[in-house]
Amino acid sequence: xxxxxxxxxxxxxxxxxxxxxxxxxxxxxxxxxxxxxxxxxxxxxxxxxxxxxxxxxxxxxxxxxxxxxxxxxxxxxxxxxxxxxxxxxxxxxxxxxxxxxxxxxxxxxxxxxxxxxxxxxxxxxxxxxxxxxxxxxxxxxxxxxxxxxxxxxxxxxxxxxxxxxxxxxxxxxxxxxxxxxxxxxxxxxxxxxxxxxxxxxxxxxxxxxxxxxxxxxxxxxxxxxxxxxxxxxxxxxxxxxxxxxxxxxxxxxxxxxxxxxxxxxxxxxxxxxxxxxxxxxxxxxxxxxxxxxxxxxxxxxxxxxxxxxxxxxxxxxxxxxxxxxxxxxxxxxxxxxxxxxxxxxxxxxxxxxxxxxxxxxxxxxxxxxxxxxxxxxxxxxxxxxxxxxxxxxxxxxxxxxxxxxxxxxxxxxxxxxxxxxxxxxxxxxxxxxxxxxxxxxxxxxxxxxxxxxxxxxxxxxxxxxxxxxxxxx
RNA sequence: GCCGACGUAGCUCAGUAGGUUAGAGCGCCUGAUUGUGGAUCAGGAGGUCGAUGGUUCAAAUCCAUCCGUCGGUACCA
Numbered sequence: 001x002x003x004x005x006x007x008x009x010x011x012x013x014x015x016x017x018x019x020x021x022x023x024x025x026x027x028x029x030x031x032x033x034x035x036x037x038x039x040x041x042x043x044x045x046x047x048x049x050x051x052x053x054x055x056x057x058x059x060x061x062x063x064x065x066x067x068x069x070x071x072x073x074x075x076x077x078x079x080x081x082x083x084x085x086x087x088x089x090x091x092x093x094x095x096x097x098x099x100x101x102x103x104x105x106x107x108x109x110x111x112x113x114x115x116x117x118x119x120x121x122x123x124x125x126x127x128x129x130x131x132x133x134x135x136x137x138x139x140x141x142x143x144x145x146x147x148x149x150x151x152x153x154x155x156x157x158x159x160x161x162x163x164x165x166x167x168x169x170x171x172x173x174x175x176x177x178x179x180x181x182x183x184x185x186x187x188x189x190x191x192x193x194x195x196x197x198x199x200x201x202x203x204x205x206x207x208x209x210x211x212x213x214x215x216x217x218x219x220x221x222x223x224x225x226x227x228x229x230x231x232x233x234x235x236x237x238x239x240x241x242x243x244x245x246x247x248x249x250x251x252x253x254x255x256x257x258x259x260x261x262x263x264x265x266x267x268x269x270x271x272x273x274x275x276x277x278x279x280x281x282x283x284x285x286x287x288x289x290x291x292x293x294x295x296x297x298x299x300x301x302x303x304x305x306x307x308x309x310x311x312x313x314x315x316x317x318x319x320x321x322x323x324x325x326x327x328x329x330x331x332x333x334x335x336x337x338x339x340x341x342x343x344x345x346x347x348x349x350x351x352x353x354x355x356x357x358x359x360x361x362x363x364x365x366x367x368x369x370x371x372x373x374x375x376x377x378x379x380x381x382x383x384x385x386x387x388x389x390x391x392x393x394x395x396x397x398x399x400x401x402x403x404x405x406x407x408x409x410x411x412x413x414x415x416x417x418x419x420x421x422x423x424x425x426x427x428x429x430x431x432x433x434x435x436x437x438x439x440x441x442x443x444x445x446x447x448x449x450x451x452x453x454x455x456x457x458x459x460x461x462x463x464x465x466x467x468x469x470x471x472x473x
Numbered sequence: 474g475c476c477g478a479c480g481u482a483g484c485u486c487a488g489u490a491g492g493u494u495a496g497a498g499c500g501c502c503u504g505a506u507u508g509u510g511g512a513u514c515a516g517g518a519g520g521u522c523g524a525u526g527g528u529u530c531a532a533a534u535c536c537a538u539c540c541g542u543c544g545g546u547a548c549c550a
Binding site: 053063079113185290398403405417436437445447 | 474505506507508509510511512513540541542547548549550
């Protein structure tokens, strides 16, 4: 019986072109993370279900992929990297705190797939665990900026706020703490839904376009108008926003202390040159996650806002102590690699390379096979990425066609003629590609031998190294 | 999860008041051109019409269920 080569929903393969673009992006971000002195961590994809679900509500558990093992343990695939990080910090007493780690890994959520959203996706997290200082939060905001600069994502906005500010808001608007999580979750949709729908969802609820009811939270109109006042606070700089906010919250208990903490982050950022044009205090940022306790972060690309936030994160001072022991304050951010990649691709900023090979060694004459191999390995030992024809010995035309389709820049041609003279023909494929449209007859095309030169075999490595160092055509 | 639309070749899509062997363009393969990628020309391969069940003398076409894709909504720990 034939087996369909299918994939379960929301899963996908990354063919070489996509995989190479991803690796390139990851390499740039990793360099930034390491520049801040963070070190890698790797953990298993599979965790015990109670470890995974402890932080999540019951509904959330629906989107955990269950794993079956022969011992029939209750296992699941990780849905983020923060929970495994907390487990690791709790498990190994020898870990030096603050633990500054980055982790690049696949995570799984059994949600409905959407464009740019899959059931298996990659996160690239950076966190400081055991770091109570607002310096740690400042660092995270800065590293987000540096990473977005490094991948040349174009203009972006890193937005931050604080759960502490939102707690003040609850007091300011006279909303009970029991509603906190629900209110934050609704506020988090502000960007996506707009003020009107958010207001409706805070009060009586409404019916969306498809006719599905959206449950309201039942807040009073006086409370909602307080929230509206709060959300309308904007300014050109973080300082302005803080000043207005301070005025608005002047009668709220504890506001001075909490706002000073945010102000401290802001002034550190100013000192370092991360100004309000790219790191903005945005009071609409809430983050859906329940475990955040302090500053929360998000980053969007201004040229591709439809892809949503590419970075998200915040401070979570209570998550680690879930595994027992004293409180371990922590802060960090997560890069949605797939989302960022999708956005960059949309912006035409992703490498289109189809293969890693820089040079293709064609094989024409069976008698010279050993020569071809030696040439290929000489190039490889010199660090030049080289493919030798390993397919059926086809005609030269077929081999050039392959090099052309894979966009391998250089092809080496050596028949008995060249070999006898101790020469090798180096063909630069781009030359012919550029001239192709001006050539009518095939005879003329063949005779032109575009981009070819004969190089002494002894000078081959050196010549190719020089050619490859030129700026890419 | 809920509501709706849609699933025909690798891709984009024709084809249904049920009726011989299901088509096109692009792509792919072979050759013209035994050492030159493009273009051109000639030939060729590739589909159990998403799956299963049903109605019928007869189903890509009608019905049911399932799966998948897309749009909206919920969720996003």
